Amino acid sequence: MSSNPDIQAIDATVAAPAAAAPARLSSHRRWFMLSLLLIATIINYVDRVNISIAAPFMAKDLGLDKVQMGLIFSAFAWTYAFALVPAGFIADRFGSRLTYGASLISWSAVTVCQGMAGGFASLFGLRLAIGAMEAPAFPANSRAVTVWFPARERGMASSIYVCGQYLGTALFTGLLLWLATTYDWRHVFYSTGIVGILFGIAWLYLYRDPLNCKKVSKQELDYIEAGGGLVKSSQDKNTFKWAQIAELLKYRQVWAICIGKFASTSALYFFLTWFPTYLIEERHLTMVKVGIFAVLPFIGATVGVLLAGFIADWMIRRGVSLSFARKLPLVVGSALGMSIMLVNFTDSNEVCIALLTIAFFAQGIASSSWAAVSEVAPKELIGLTGGITSLAANIGGIVTPIVIGQILHLTGNFAWAFWFIGGMACIGTLSYSLLLGRIYRIELKAK
Template sequence: MATGTVQSKPHESAVRRTIKNLRWWILGWALLAGIVNYMDRSAIAIAAPEMIKQLALTKTDIGLLGTVFSWVYAFSQLPAGWLIDKLGARRMYFIAIALWSVSTALMALGSKMWQFITFRALLGITEAPNSPASAKVTAEWFPRTERAQATAVWDSGSKWGPAIAPPILTAILLGFGWQAIFVFLGIIGLVLALGFFVFYRSPEEHRRLSAEEFKLIQRDRTERAVSPASASWFALFKHRQVWGLMAGFFCVIWIWNLFIVFLPLYLQQARGVSIANTGFLAAVPYLVAAVMGLIGGYIITRYSRRPGTSPLAAKRHVMVAASIASGVLVCLVPFISDLTLSMVVLSIAMGCIATMTSAAWAMPGDIVDTRQVASLGAIMNFGGYFGGAFSPLIAGVIADATGSYTPSFVLGGVIAALAAVAYIGLVRHPIGAERKPEVVEA
């Protein structure tokens, strides 16, 4: 039997005016954090050609830097999600943004491979709270029926960031050198961290939130009737839904990591695009992905409001279709000789992947209660990045050995399509919704 969560009503001052639809303005902080976060990750791809030329690095070295980040980022997810649920999104987000900005800026001081590995590892640790904290903010500020669309908004930062990064960072590269890229991003991040800490508050503490909107936010917030053992952090791993989220997100992150690390190099070396033109051309797939991700979130929201369709089922159905479509399209890209057509196909594939990432990050709020959203999201992200970490390293090794990116595209497409299997077979019900919890068989 589910019981309603008792929440205090926000204080309404006679002097301070409330802000209409404040929850959507609050979401802007998560969006900005995502944009800066992914600009930091994309920086290595923009700087790579000059780093290879000046420091005698190889494509395998660049791939290794991407893999080190992903592995450290993956393992850091586990404590990050737990800390967010314990300490709250405000404190953890501020600390994370400030520290990842410093870690990014340190790259400008590097000249040896071990230094770059150290700095990318630090970035992996400090960026770990980003997505789980955004999921926590969404769970606190939005009713369940709006979370898919809200998640699509903040998750679009992972597409706007890589879209904005190439033209801006390429201009900085050409004008001031590759080191200036990392200094610029470090300064931007520190400003964002300060702004977030000063202005962000939870719904219960925000003085500009109206009683009407507070009631809407709390409309369907309930605590699921789960036993203390099932509610513990370690016991989450007993449920097949958790393993389904991890496996599905692994398939998504594998292909996403490939493009984050190697798309500019692929365009320059396989397609003959100049460094200057790469700055704009590499942005196109991410711009399309950002828009399609938002559209996907809107479709899921509308679909979930149909009679007899749960929010979880709506997300699962859309994700299955998007995973199959993205897998087929990614496999086709290297076999299309025309640059324009290949970019169109790649952009649509990226859009399908963007729909999957936003839906995946909205799923934890459908599977567990609000208290464990960040923890489950972090576990999912751990699974995605632990396995997906191999993607850039393998792609770099293959490119150095064969001079081709085609095998990496085909492998990535197959893995992306396999996400459908995980979501169809394992992610079918919320934890605690069945009489007997679904447990992974030994």
Template sequence: MKPTRVRYLIVLMLFAASAFSYGDRVALSIAGVSISRDLHLNALKLGYLFSGFSWAYVAGQLPAGGLLDRYGSKRVYGISIVCWSLLALLVGFAGYFPAAIAFTVIFLLRLLSGFAQSPVFPGNGRIVASWFPAAERGTASAIFNASQYFALVLFAPIMGWIAHISGWKECFWFLGVLGFVLAFFWTKVIHGVKSHPRINQSEIDHIEQGGGLTNIDLKEGAAQKGPANQLTWSAIRMLLGNRMLVGIYLGQYCITTLTWFFLTWFPVYLSQARHMSIVKVGIMAALPALCGSVGGILGGVASDRLLHAGHSLTFARKLPIVAGMLLAVTMIGCNYTNSQWLVMLLLSFAFFGKGFGALGWTVIADTSPKTLIGINGGLFNLIGNLAGITTPIVIGYIVKQTGSFNGALVFVVATALMAIVAYLPIVGEIKRVDLRLPKPEGEAA
């Protein structure tokens, strides 16, 4: 029987859900100019507001990974979508408070939203590891990872237009309503591999023969039994004791620094440093993001083709990462020109490179211990998204102290170079980690 192609529908759903998750973050950056004006915020305070999401997002990664391994991806992820959509609606209503109170309320709501969205990318990695054979994971992971760029392409012009004609509060109401629609489709599309109503046995066999972990969500919606998928300090210590994984975590922190520059300060940079209107910012921000989307997908396709051509997994994953980060360094040229079109060209090259090299989730799907996929994905995303805390604050401090974005671009470029160091000398050979957790006392070996 000809295999079905249900896994392509699955990755399309992951792309949509991730794009909406990033759309929630993009809304604050596009509305940042209006919010800073209405709430009388300087650059450093705006940086703290941008970082609010990431404090709880980081703190929620390990619990989210444990919940995903215990209760399954569909249930945990679906609840996440509903919660962040509700919180987006509330951010809009917070704008009616006096300025001092509104800042605190929005910061707290962004904290909660970060916690609510913490299962998204560990869930994506877990679903891809389950639904895709190893030779297709690069492309699949690149597709859902490209959502962070597509979110700017899709939402930046819409948010810029809404903010211009109505106000920043309406941006969050718009996202909240769309989020509930997304949650409905999630429940209809996402299932475990062997329980999906549209899949046939030929596709299941294709996935399993290629290394897909089709059994990780057999009991969909029910707690999984056994110590192997529990969140314990022993499991965390074993993951952090592996040099290859530590190098991957460090590389993700550096790459995510670029992500958070583009998601938070990039629209403000265009407005304040390049003197663009809010509507023009929404349109112009979409152009480099479109390049990032293309680069993100091409990076995964290139990696999988290198694998198909007979190159080692290590070479196939590392080459696009290193090449992408070298291309991202071109943004430093923005410090040496006053031409808006040249600035947008350089940022488009940098965004393309950042997308091309963003294969961290592919590498995690390739390397995670089979019983700790959710937890390892959570730890990976926790360390990576520490950049979501540090990047907005560091850039805000630099801009406040210098009155210029030049130092901020130097900071971002330096982290791109550090990502290359992490993946070349530290990571070493890329391969599946075999960690055997100790049996609980009294259990037979």
């Protein structure tokens, strides 16, 4: 692993925040595109978490045990993780519009099919398919924000779309629980899948990259580009080479973000998979209380990721170095995430939910790592860099549900699960504080 020896050759993105925004832009199309990213991310994560809401009903109906449920929960991440690198290249090659649109429609169609599953094998196979089809989403998100936003706004822009992974659960858990209890668990998949198909069609109609957008003004394009937004890279069509991956992995920044994302995602996947089961089976909460309590940590995480983006951008605008501003929330969020271990020391449901809300708030802060990815990615390989770091993150999505399933099988309770997640948070803290080093845009050597 090596860092860039030419520290003086820092990308213009780092210097860009010093430039003030013009008094009034004649268009604000970048914020409309960001709203599309937010909606798409909400749908993306609702289609990941819907199975955790349906799980208690589905497991009883289909006779699935804890080990099988752990495998089903993790199946999504198996294909998702290993499809991320090719998905990142696809995002770079074909752009965010076509990549995301095709991904949305395909994974939503398979989500509908989950409602027709008849047992372990069919559910496992369908979750594998959804994982592969959702893989282009976050590389396309990262690419879209990097080409649409100047550096001084990129932290908040990244935080806004990332908060979609928490906001969807906070908004729709009650509705999905109502569908599962009023009708049956299959309607959870039917409804979320149909919504995704409809929005996928809308995405193809509405989203454009900056130079292909007729409604963006030249003034706004100049503002984005002057501030470090890679407007022109949206026109680049790169040819994939395996050497590009090897080149990226020479940099400690890439390794540090990969390790940190892996650690942070361990907490995320607990909340996306086993959390409702924990509330129902170990905390013995009623469905009404689950509908209320399950939402609170997701609200906490939403606040965390938005706060991290706001504070980082605020510091940059006031002259704090981009590197420090982007690193601070990663270290603080990872360190605070270790608080999840305190759940093992309380019998109070209210204190338990408060601690879990704090822990997920911390995970939300650490999720601002997507802004760091946007800052270090070579301008030619934005999607691929996002794919590699997201691959590392979602290996955590493979490991965590299986580990927790095995813990439950062996011990019958969640205590060691919280020790495991807290330990991962500690690893993330060490990676971001000791390994990451200076954040700057990687300049690939000319061949």
